[in-house]
Amino acid sequence: MKRLGRKGEIQSHQSTDNAEKFITPRKIDSFESHEKFTADKEQRYQQLETVHLSKGQRLSRLKELSKMYALFAVIQATYKESQSLIGLAKMRYDKEHKDSLSKSPELKERMQSLLQNGKKMTPKQWTAEIQSLQSEYDSVSKEQTKTATELEHAEVISYNKKNLERELQNESRQHNRQQNKTKRKEEEI
Numbered sequence: 001m002k003r004l005g006r007k008g009e010i011q012s013h014q015s016t017d018n019a020e021k022f023i024t025p026r027k028i029d030s031f032e033s034h035e036k037f038t039a040d041k042e043q044r045y046q047q048l049e050t051v052h053l054s055k056g057q058r059l060s061r062l063k064e065l066s067k068m069y070a071l072f073a074v075i076q077a078t079y080k081e082s083q084s085l086i087g088l089a090k091m092r093y094d095k096e097h098k099d100s101l102s103k104s105p106e107l108k109e110r111m112q113s114l115l116q117n118g119k120k121m122t123p124k125q126w127t128a129e130i131q132s133l134q135s136e137y138d139s140v141s142k143e144q145t146k147t148a149t150e151l152e153h154a155e156v157i158s159y160n161k162k163n164l165e166r167e168l169q170n171e172s173r174q175h176n177r178q179q180n181k182t183k184r185k186e187e188e189i
Contacts, residue, residue, distance in 0.1 A: 018153070019153070019156070019157055019160075022150075022153040022154075022157070023157070026150075031161060034154065034157060034158070037154060038151065038154045038155075038158070041147055041150055041151050041154065042151065044147055045144065045147045045148065045151060048140055048143055048144040048147060049144065051140050052137070052140045052141060052144055055133055055136055055137045055140060056137060058133060059130065059133045059134060059137055062126050062129055062130045062133065063130060064114065065114055065115070065123075065126055066123060066126050066127065066130065068107075068110065068111055068114055069111065069121060069123045069126070071107060072107045072108065072110075072111045072121075073123075074100070075100050075101075075103055075104050075107050076104070076107075076108075078097050078100040078101060078104070079100075079101060079104045081093065082094055082097065082101060
């Protein structure tokens with residue numbers, strides 16, 4: 001999982017103090033515990049991502065329903081008022097509200113298609129659920145961001161470990177080459 005990209009971010013995570021501040025409270029005392037921590041956080045991040053996406057989709061749907069209902073409610077009120085009138089008053093009202101009345105069937109059809117499976121319109125429930133979901137969505141977002149930051153720190157530590165191993169191998173090879181050169185020179189003499 002490659003999350004790091006900005007140079008300042010990488011440098012900030014690479015400092016020894018930051019690494020120590022990261023591993024100490026999490027009781028990471030070996031590379032094995034670091035790997036387990038990373039695996040657990042990766043799994044948690046995936047779970048959070050799934051929940052975040054699910055809640056985001058539901059939130060988006062409810063907001064769309066609420067928005068459509070706001071349009072529909074105004075047109076529906078106009079339609080009901082028209083139906084309650086008779087005679088000249090109805091003709092005058094219909095003429096004044098011709099545009100709204102002509103949109104009524106189309107909006108009703110769109111609203112029904114959004115509701116799916118003949119469900120009833122429950123705008124008060126939608127509003128309550130939107131508020132609840134928004135709170136949950138924001139909470140999951142914060143936890144997801146925190147988990148991503150922890151994974152960034154863990155990623156830098158893994159990178160530093162691999163880099164150190166590579167450097168040690170290079171030093172070992174150079175040392176062996178030097179010894180081989182020295183042996184050949186001694187043999188030549």
